[in-house]
Amino acid sequence: MNRQELVSNIKNKKSFLCVGLDTDLKKIPQHLLSAEDPIFEFNKAIIDATAPFTVAYKPNVAFYECSGVAGWVSLEKTVSYIKEKYSDIFIIADAKRGDIGNTSKMYARCFFEELDVDALTVAPYMGEDSVTPFLEYPGKWVIVLGLTSNKGSHDFQLIEDANGTPLFESVMRKALSWGGSDSIMFVVGATQGRMFETVRRIVPDAFLLVPGVGAQGGSLEEVAKYGMTAECGLLVNSSRGIIYASQGEDFAEVAGQKAAELQREMEALLRDKKII
DSSP: OOHHHHHHHHHHHTOOEEEEEOOOTTTSOGGGTTSSSHHHHHHHHHHHHHGGGOSEEEEBTHHHHTTHHHHHHHHHHHHHHHHHHOTTSEEEEEEEEOOSHHHHHHHHIIIIIISOOSEEEEOOTTOHHHHGGGGGSTTOEEEEEEEOSSTTHHHHTTOBOTTSOBHHHHHHHHHHHHHOTTTEEEEEOGGGTTHHHHHHHHSSSOOEEEOOBSTTOBOHHHHHHHHOBTTBOEEEEESHHHHTSOOSTTHHHHHHHHHHHHHHHHHHHHHHTTOO
């Protein structure tokens, strides 16, 4: 999916919601555990309930890898289901890969050829040759960790160099020079608040994947106020606040309701910015 297709889908659905499929066997409703593939059955129900309100899904690969081969099977089935039934939805593998060039090529092959997702989160700490192999796939997106939502983000990301420039700023500027805003996005946590103003000075046109709304306490209104562009430029992720909103047999219905609530808030924000 290219940039224009993504922007068009945001406008058509009046939403910039990304639903995180962080599916944990210990948290899904008990009645699903007797299914042949409980993780896939849970995901399928969540997807069907939330698809009208979202433009992207983001399975966090760790939640599948922890179950070994069975988990990878569930992940592959989930991705295939989205691609076959909801072909207009953007799929992000949240895997945070990044290694020496030859290894990154194998990661890129795994996610962009075998799993065939639209985008992959990448850790840029090892530099250019660890990221550019992911950029060799036309139409695919690399989502570079920028300014994250976790408490420990301040341990390194805000360290300043001799000129007073925080590390995350240097990372963003350098990463954007490798591929441009038509192939590179950045992770910026919703909990960073007004720091989005600084981010937009560095990467004014890049799309941002924004976790941290909902369970982590980030403000959707604040993210939109300081981070939205003329094309929206945001994919705001909610995981636990949607997929675990109910532990009962109505889990999918309630997830759909939570996604619809966020979509309505997003529609109002898009209208305020005259994007739709």
